[in-house]
Amino acid sequence: MDKQEALNELKRKREIAYALGGPERVARHRERGHLTARERLDKLLDPGTWRETGLFAQFKTDDGKEYHANKIHGFGKMVLNHAKVFQIIVNQFFQLVLFSK
Secondary structure (H helix, E strand, O other), rough: OOOHHHHHHHHHHHHHHOOOOOOHHHHHHHOOOOOHHHHHHHHHHHOOOOOOOOOHHHOEOOOOOOEEEEOEEEEEEEEEOEEEEEEEEEEEOEEEEEEEO
16 A cells, blocks of 8 residues: 555545444434534534544444444543643543543
8 A cells, every 4th residue: 555545545534433424323413402522522622622532443344334433532621720631532421531730
């Protein structure tokens, strides 16, 4: 695999991750009045502080389709009284783990 093929593969995997299971699933989620996981992160964290680390966690089904692992992992800041850095994992549960400095 040359450099351009590798970059194309990363772009394809990024598109899978940001598709959030496809437009039908996102529409169903919104019909229930829910925000997507990334929308919740945008509202929770300070703008520009989110650094996603698990974007390429994906799996293949038996029929060859590829899906994102349905977990979002990364680091971001939320300023309360002073800056704190949180590790955040998002799936159907929303977990925050505080790292003290």
